Amino acid sequence: MFFQFLVVFGFFSLVLVLVYWVNTAVILFDSLISGGHSAQVFLEFSLLAIPKVIAMILPMSAFASMVFVANRLNSESELTVVQATGFSPWRLMRPVLAFGLIVALFMSVLSHFIVPVSNAYLKQREQEIAGSISARLLREGVFLHPSPGITFYIREITSTGELKDVLLSDHRNKSTNIVYSAETAYLLREDERSMLVMVNGLAQRYQQDTNALSTTLFSDLSYDVSNLIGTQTVLKRGLSAISSYEMIYEQALILQETNTPLARLHKEVHNRIQEALLCIVAAFIGFASLLLASFSRFGSGPQILLAILLLIVIKLTESALGDMLRGNPSYWPLIYAPTLVGGAMSYALLAFAAKPFKRGVDLNDQVAL
Numbered sequence: 001m002f003f004q005f006l007v008v009f010g011f012f013s014l015v016l017v018l019v020y021w022v023n024t025a026v027i028l029f030d031s032l033i034s035g036g037h038s039a040q041v042f043l044e045f046s047l048l049a050i051p052k053v054i055a056m057i058l059p060m061s062a063f064a065s066m067v068f069v070a071n072r073l074n075s076e077s078e079l080t081v082v083q084a085t086g087f088s089p090w091r092l093m094r095p096v097l098a099f100g101l102i103v104a105l106f107m108s109v110l111s112h113f114i115v116p117v118s119n120a121y122l123k124q125r126e127q128e129i130a131g132s133i134s135a136r137l138l139r140e141g142v143f144l145h146p147s148p149g150i151t152f153y154i155r156e157i158t159s160t161g162e163l164k165d166v167l168l169s170d171h172r173n174k175s176t177n178i179v180y181s182a183e184t185a186y187l188l189r190e191d192e193r194s195m196l197v198m199v200n201g202l203a204q205r206y207q208q209d210t211n212a213l214s215t216t217l218f219s220d221l222s223y224d225v226s227n228l229i230g231t232q233t234v235l236k237r238g239l240s241a242i243s244s245y246e247m248i249y250e251q252a253l254i255l256q257e258t259n260t261p262l263a264r265l266h267k268e269v270h271n272r273i274q275e276a277l278l279c280i281v282a283a284f285i286g287f288a289s290l291l292l293a294s295f296s297r298f299g300s301g302p303q304i305l306l307a308i309l310l311l312i313v314i315k316l317t318e319s320a321l322g323d324m325l326r327g328n329p330s331y332w333p334l335i336y337a338p339t340l341v342g343g344a345m346s347y348a349l350l351a352f353a354a355k356p357f358k359r360g361v362d363l364n365d366q367v368a369l
Helices: 002-033 039-048 050-075 079-085 089-130 132-135 246-248 253-258 260-289 299-325 329-353 362-368
Strands: 150-157 163-170 176-190 193-207 212-224
Touching: 002 039, 002 050, 002 089, 039 050, 039 089, 050 079, 050 260, 050 299, 079 132, 089 246, 089 329, 132 150, 163 193, 176 212, 193 362, 212 246, 246 253, 246 260, 253 260, 260 329, 299 329
Parallel strands: none
Antiparallel strands: 150 163, 163 176, 176 193, 193 212
């Protein structure tokens, strides 16, 4: 039974990861490609999103695999036969516990280490992309506004890197508007600066106070476009991009770096622990609910609905407490309330399943069926 759990869990995990990842990838594709970034950047960002997606679907996958396996065992009357031979519901939960611990261990590795590392690298790449002048400026046939007061346009970009029919409007100074236009331009790197070299063009300067327009023809002109994007600031990590090890053993440095209260730090660490425990609870509820079902030609529909409703109650509890903890992180012990609620539900289900006579069920009659 344990290996059935693992196989079905792997299948559901793969399906759910693909569904959520495709949804995330579509959003990324729209924002990155429309922003002038390459397909390689899109692929990199999509791969970096996978650990977070896996961590999000693990509890649902554990729950779905338990319900699926238990329902199949019920439909084939295997659970009924096993219980008739003397196996109590508590004993049947042993492989479920082992499975839940494995999933919780996997979730712990993800939430405490892998997801923070991927988030940190993703933030770093986002900052690098945001400061990429070529990605912000090199787009054909679009009027771009890389910074307030600047308008930039390129009619065509050739395969050799030439920019054809370039327009650059600089109206950052309200009293003076300058418009540069050129037949050809090149974007070059000089030390730490990016220079736009325009060839065979016209510079027009308009003075609003005197209402005077002056024009200058030029054969070549260099314009520093580095300041159009702005200087890169030092990357400051958020708590989601910091591993639990650093939060625990380098607490003073993390508090100084993130400028967050200690209670919020505790909340983040305990929330990651709660995510792992929730995998065990989801597995328990999924399997324990199906233990209430006796062998029937009509399947275990009511018990499956019960399991789903109980899981919804747990998620609603988690959501309600999450809203409260966002404003009061000092109440972080309440993070474990969904686990306690789920544990109490599982205990009640198992206690009820262990005493079938109270439900008017005779195991001998089930075996006779």
